[in-house]
Amino acid sequence: MSKIDITHAHALPAEAVRTAVEAMAAKLTEKYGVTANWVGDALSFNGSGVEGLIELLPGNVHVKAELGFPVSMMKGMVEEQIRNTLREKLG
Template identity: 30%
Template sequence: MPNVHIVQEHTLTPKKAREAAEKVAVKLAEEFEMEYAWDGDVLNFERSGVSGTLTLTRHKAEMLIKLGFLFGAFAPVIEAKASEKMKKIFSGAK
């Protein structure tokens, strides 16, 4: 099972980092039809064939996406889109 691992550093407060993570989750949920839920500072998301986490720490956001067999071929596209969204949102860019 292919994995996508993205680490994005940030300088946001914990509250702002959580708000940014929520924006990432909403965008990915819309684009890839995923469900998501918070468990402390970890955002869990999934859909058939895809699951993952977005973990917040003081100065970074770390996303791990586990792709099932059918989605494995799309790993580069999924990684590029998720990385782009995280960079844009956690850097504070509009």
């Protein structure tokens, strides 16, 4: 299994970050069929070949994911999409 671990700093209010992460989760659900659920200030997600957590922390967002074999072959692309989306949504 391949792992992704990204921390992205931001200067947004907590509610704006939560809204942005919800938009990201909606995109993941639409594109990859994952399911996502909030547990406090963390959004857990899982689907075919991927599971992970997006933690909302003061001043940053922490994304951790484990990729199953088929998805792990595209790890670089998946990681770059996550980084681009974080920059787009959180600055």
